Amino acid sequence: MQTGSAPKTIDEFHERLHEVSGSMPKRLKQCADYIAANTEIIAVSTVAELAEGAGVQPSAFIRFCKLLGFSGFSELQRLFRAIYAERWPDYTTRLEKLKEEGAGSPSSLLAEFVEAGYSSLENLARTVDSKVLSDAVQILSKARMIHIVGLQRAFPVAAYLAYAFEKMSTPAMLHDGVGSLDHRHAIRSGDVLIAITFSPYSAVTLELAEYARSQGCPVVAITDSVNSPLRDLGAHVLTVMEVDFGKFRALSASLSLAITVAVGVGAVQKK
């Protein structure tokens, strides 16, 4: 049992699979083919299920795992589960450590932020629900006017949305709180509000969203986690999980999502 040679990454796994699949007895070849075509279900299936799918006995499937260098099916599955469950490291602690050590040279700091950006984007791509996304675009494209609110951390996102709509000549209004002027009464029937807020949720944003709902206007929310109070309002929620650095948040994912929505709306309206 050459367990030491077990593939450590998905790439290595595929490589090994391809490598050994040439010289394989019939049943094991079936396993190889089935696995190659259904890699994604390994993490959530049992030996019995996979064996049936490949049309072989469970024991054959286990022999197949061993041939690839694993000690058994469990070890193989562990590889796939680990990769999926891979939690992004705790950036807050990492950042603090970096600061403490004083080794926080700006370029290593940048490396951290860049990596956080990668994680956020990958996570976004992985978890976005295309149905929810296209519904949001639908709702917005029917709006007479789009209102945008997002303060504090969320303000850059709101500002970018306002910019994008402006460039596409889509009627939109940014509620930015300048002069503490409240423009809530600009929200009329037929309008839609985009509310962006992340924990800790801005009271002003929530209030405006509430007001919009009370006027019968749909609210499209861009927010983190599923506990967002915006959900209580019956808002159409787009969830985006982003890596936090203590008080700061990589905004890569939120911005990408926002610009997608904006361009999506613009595309629909041009037709």
Added chain:
Amino acid sequence: MQTGSAPKTIDEFHERLHEVSGSMPKRLKQCADYIAANTEIIAVSTVAELAEGAGVQPSAFIRFCKLLGFSGFSELQRLFRAIYAERWPDYTTRLEKLKEEGAGSPSSLLAEFVEAGYSSLENLARTVDSKVLSDAVQILSKARMIHIVGLQRAFPVAAYLAYAFEKMSTPAMLHDGVGSLDHRHAIRSGDVLIAITFSPYSAVTLELAEYARSQGCPVVAITDSVNSPLRDLGAHVLTVMEVDFGKFRALSASLSLAITVAVGVGAVQKK
């Protein structure tokens, strides 16, 4: 046990989770919170693992599952396993899947923007000059006051910088152009200006940068390409190339660079 009312979709699940999480005993609340934050690992975890993650006993976790309307953990997990394949983690595959919905569809747009953001970040990490970056941080950390200007496309970046400095109690002022009020005379000797502008370069931003230089204030520029007019002013130039998609520009790289600078300055000042 109202097993008939078990959530059938992830959306329903989240809804229910949020619905019941208000009135829950401590341990079950812990489960709810943990699950809300780690939904993605349910499909590939065991009760014991999740329970440990939430800091509760496995039995408590099962009580939690029942509260949500499932017959037990297995039924809950079945829900997540069923949809697992669609969210297969391999980033590239997932992007391709998103694009399958057809060009112009919201999800394919998202895939494009995510890709653009990703390459922008890659680009940034590759091309950044660590000497220039740490010099910029040096210059800024010596400033009596930091002025920030960035309009149009660059405004979200400027706004985020202003937010970050505010959070770190670093004296900073955002020149946002509200009311066409020009605050240039707030720029005094000892201050530093961060000017952010991308092609086509905003005249207002350039003018302000010019003014700052004329007052003998250093200017740290965040801009694209080497042809930026800010270079002519003798500004300290941080270059960031963003990948365009259509008319729009991913801001991921610019924001990451900006936040790096801000946090870098904050770190120096805390010492």
Added chain:
DNA sequence: CACAGTATGAAATGAATAGTCTATTTTAGA
């Protein structure tokens, strides 16, 4: 302060699942 109702944790139970072993079948070479 006592009591009822609820929540909790530890351990026992029982089901599902991975992994092993061996008799049988298939295959290849003489």
Added chain:
DNA sequence: TCTAAAATAGACTATTCATTTCATACTGTG
């Protein structure tokens, strides 16, 4: 066609895991 080696299937075992049970600790109320 016979024989030896390899491959396979299916029964068997050991393990892991979800779930239940029950004794104990809280919590709020009269």
